Amino acid sequence: MPETRSINQNVTPKLLPDFRNLGTVLRIVLLANGIVLLGAASQATSWGALRDNILQSSVLLQPVLLISLLLLHALSPVLMRRPYWQGALAVTAVVAAITLVLDKLGGELFSGLGDAGMFRFTRHVLAAIAISLVLLAYFKLRIQALTPAKQEARLQALLARIRPHFLFNTINAVLSIVRADPKRAETALEDMADLFRMAMSEPREMVELSKEVELARQYLGLEALRMGDRLRVRWDTQNMPPDALIPPLMLQPLLENAVYHGIEPLPQGGDIEVQLYLDNDELHLKVSNPAQAQTEPYANGNKMALSNIRERLALLFDVEAQYQVESDASHYQVHITIPYVKGKTT
Numbered sequence: 001m002p003e004t005r006s007i008n009q010n011v012t013p014k015l016l017p018d019f020r021n022l023g024t025v026l027r028i029v030l031l032a033n034g035i036v037l038l039g040a041a042s043q044a045t046s047w048g049a050l051r052d053n054i055l056q057s058s059v060l061l062q063p064v065l066l067i068s069l070l071l072l073h074a075l076s077p078v079l080m081r082r083p084y085w086q087g088a089l090a091v092t093a094v095v096a097a098i099t100l101v102l103d104k105l106g107g108e109l110f111s112g113l114g115d116a117g118m119f120r121f122t123r124h125v126l127a128a129i130a131i132s133l134v135l136l137a138y139f140k141l142r143i144q145a146l147t148p149a150k151q152e153a154r155l156q157a158l159l160a161r162i163r164p165h166f167l168f169n170t171i172n173a174v175l176s177i178v179r180a181d182p183k184r185a186e187t188a189l190e191d192m193a194d195l196f197r198m199a200m201s202e203p204r205e206m207v208e209l210s211k212e213v214e215l216a217r218q219y220l221g222l223e224a225l226r227m228g229d230r231l232r233v234r235w236d237t238q239n240m241p242p243d244a245l246i247p248p249l250m251l252q253p254l255l256e257n258a259v260y261h262g263i264e265p266l267p268q269g270g271d272i273e274v275q276l277y278l279d280n281d282e283l284h285l286k287v288s289n290p291a292q293a294q295t296e297p298y299a300n301g302n303k304m305a306l307s308n309i310r311e312r313l314a315l316l317f318d319v320e321a322q323y324q325v326e327s328d329a330s331h332y333q334v335h336i337t338i339p340y341v342k343g344k345t346t
Contacts, residue, residue, distance in 0.1 A: 016079055016087040017139040019072040023318025028135060029065060035131055036061050060124065063102055068095050084140075092132045099128035146315060173225035188225055191218040195252075206245035208343055209276065209283070213237065216251045216274075223259050230269025231259065239277035245341040246283065247312050254287040254334055257306065262289030262332060281340045288333040306334075313338065 017024045040053035071094055072079070079087040103124050170192055178185040195218060224231050251274075258272045270290040277284050313321040313336070322337040 014080060015084045015140045015143050016091075017136075017143075018080065019069065019076040021318055022320050024139070025069055025073075026319065027139075028069065031135055031138065032061065032065055032131055033058075035134065039127075060099070060103065060106065064095070064099050064128065067098050067102070071098070088133075088136050091136065092129055095128050095132045096125050100125050170222050170225070173222070177225065184225075188222055191222055194218055195222075206341060207248045208242065209240065209244040209246050210242035212246060212248065212251045213240075213242075213276070216255055219252050220255060220259075220272075227259075227263065227269065230266075231263055232269065232271045234271055234273045236273070236275040236277070239279075241278045241283070241340065241342070243343040244278070244283050245343050246285075246338065247316055250309060250312075250336070251285065251287075253306075253309060254285075258287055258289035258332075262291055265292045266290060278340055282337050283340050285336040285338075286333060288331065291327065291330055291332045309336075 017028075019025070036057045037054060040057050041050055044050035044053050072091060075090070075094070079090060082090070100121060103121055170188070174185045174188050174192075177188075195215065220231070220233055255272065255274070263270050263272065273286070273288040275284065275286040275288075310323050313323055317338055320339050322335075324335040324337075326333045326335070
């Protein structure tokens with residue numbers, strides 16, 4: 001069965017940075033260069049000396065950064081499975097070892113003014129260890145600070161699913177057909193039970209895309225009870241990887257906004273287009289719907305749900321996730337791009 005990653009509030013968060021995340025890599029590069037720049041500035045006595053110090057430091061820093069990040073990228077799955085102190089010790093040891101090897105191979109290229117022999121090697125290794133520890137402490141504090149935000153985002157997503165107007169509209173729609181079509185009414189109640197069972201279940205950080213699509217289809221089936229032929233949905237899932245993992249409660253709120261702010265205000269109804277596909281190891285989710293020309297597309301009523309989606313994407317994927325909106329007087333489209341994370345089978 002595909003593995004999902006639980007983020008129950010009692011689970012200890014992973015405090016070691018994910019070295020496969022682009023945002024993490026960018027922060028490491030910027031912070032490491034910033035620390036070295038401050039160190040060079042503190043030792044300089046003139047602008048010329050500052051320039052020389054920066055150049056001298058960068059000659060060793062940049063190759064150490066590049067090789068360390070490449071190696072830590074490869075070791076990241078192993079490091080993330082270890083206790084924090086073991087992972088932090090391994091990261092520090094890797095950086096120190098790479099610094100020492102490059103320093104020795106570089107000979108006099110990496111020597112500073114007045115540096116010689118063992119003192120030079122010791123100084124550079126200690127500087128590498130100090131920078132590593134500072135960065136690890138920064139990421140630990142950052143992850144701890146973001147953990148409550150993740151929990152709050154999940155809570156908002158849960159509350160957004162249980163919207164009174166959806167519950168009342170669905171119950172009224174079922175009541176309207178319970179005598180004329182009892183079998184259809186029974187199916188609708190089962191679908192509604194599935195939706196709320198999912199909403200009330202233990203939170204998950206990532207779930208299978210196929211499960212989210214199934215839940216979204218059930219939701220649209222309930223909305224079709226009251227809207228009939230006015231609601232038309234076109235699914236494009238030919239290139240959809242069903243085992244891809246995505247944040248839960250992601251697709252259904254987009255469809256709900258498309259129904260309530262796109263289709264429902266139009267007397268003739270309209271078409272919702274859903275595209276789910278894989279391209280260059282990136283998963284794309286597109287939801288398009290018509291918009292009423294007289295009103296601003298997606299007014300205030302939907303901002304909470306969409307803001308919640310953007311917040312969760314940023315918390316889970318950092319800069320690797322993209323959330324794009326295209327809108328005009330007659331059309332609205334949300335395009336989400338996230339890294340392709342494949343579900344593991346046990």
